[in-house]
Amino acid sequence: MATETPTTDPRRHAPATLRNRAPILAVLRPVLPQTGLLLEVASGSGEHAAYMAPLLPGTLEWQPTEADAAALPGIDAHARDAGSGRIRPALVLDVTRAEWPVGRADAVLCCNMIHIAPWRATEGLLAGAARILGTGAPLILYGPFRRAGAHTAPSNEAFDRSLRTQDPRWGVRCLDTEVLPAARRMGFQLDDLAAMPANNLTVVLRRG
Numbered sequence: 001m002a003t004e005t006p007t008t009d010p011r012r013h014a015p016a017t018l019r020n021r022a023p024i025l026a027v028l029r030p031v032l033p034q035t036g037l038l039l040e041v042a043s044g045s046g047e048h049a050a051y052m053a054p055l056l057p058g059t060l061e062w063q064p065t066e067a068d069a070a071a072l073p074g075i076d077a078h079a080r081d082a083g084s085g086r087i088r089p090a091l092v093l094d095v096t097r098a099e100w101p102v103g104r105a106d107a108v109l110c111c112n113m114i115h116i117a118p119w120r121a122t123e124g125l126l127a128g129a130a131r132i133l134g135t136g137a138p139l140i141l142y143g144p145f146r147r148a149g150a151h152t153a154p155s156n157e158a159f160d161r162s163l164r165t166q167d168p169r170w171g172v173r174c175l176d177t178e179v180l181p182a183a184r185r186m187g188f189q190l191d192d193l194a195a196m197p198a199n200n201l202t203v204v205l206r207r208g
């Protein structure tokens with residue numbers, strides 16, 4: 001989780017992004033389109049955008065978004081530090097809202113949100129991505145998942161317990177029995193699955 005720096009510096013820091021950003025980028029590179037707009041949902045600290053956007057091939061632009069409006073100045077500050085003209089000013093986006101501030105995107109990326117939010121956030125993400133993505137465009141999810149109802153590692157099981165203690169509506173979702181069926185109902189098909197460090201997965205869905 002991101003922590004606020006106790007100064008007027010708006011930048012937040014999520015240490016896990018330093019560990020997972022390069023492996024995520026390696027999976028994203030061949031999946032993302034060369035041009036157009038990537039909409040990032042739940043940008044958090046904005047460190048993924050700041051690291052990845054300058055390293056993407058082509059001219060793809062990156063639109064960071066966050067449900068927490070207070071995070072926006074920090075996301076923009078990290079983007080300025082990155083010196084990349086490809087990162088747009090951050091926008092407020094709560095995926096559970098029917099209205100999204102971006103009407104069309106060529107890819108949607110969402111890291112580490114669906115287990116730290118009520119299930120209706122996953123449903124909102126899938127519904128919104130289905131609205132704004134064209135046929136064949138990717139929706140990419142990164143995070144921990146259960147498989148066939150079971151945890152894939154004791155650390156994920158312990159994480160799941162701690163999430164549910166913080167908020168009973170949170171929890172590590174099952175890819176096979178929860179996320180993929182909901183994605184199919186919204187017109188997405190599973191295109192690719194990559195095992196990531198620390199028992200995480202990157203899931204590439206494509207709009208049919």
Ligand SMILES: C[S@@+](CC[C@H](N)C(=O)[O-])C[C@H]1O[C@@H](n2cnc3c(N)ncnc32)[C@H](O)[C@@H]1O
Pocket residue numbers: 001002014017041042043044045048066067068093094095096110111112113116117121
């Ligand atoms: C663990 S952080 C992940 C941040 C970043 N993607 C990362 O991997 O470091 C989870 C984020 O989900 C966001 N979030 C929770 N509910 C949301 C919603 N309904 N719509 C959009 N973002 C939401 C939170 O504000 C938080 O920034």
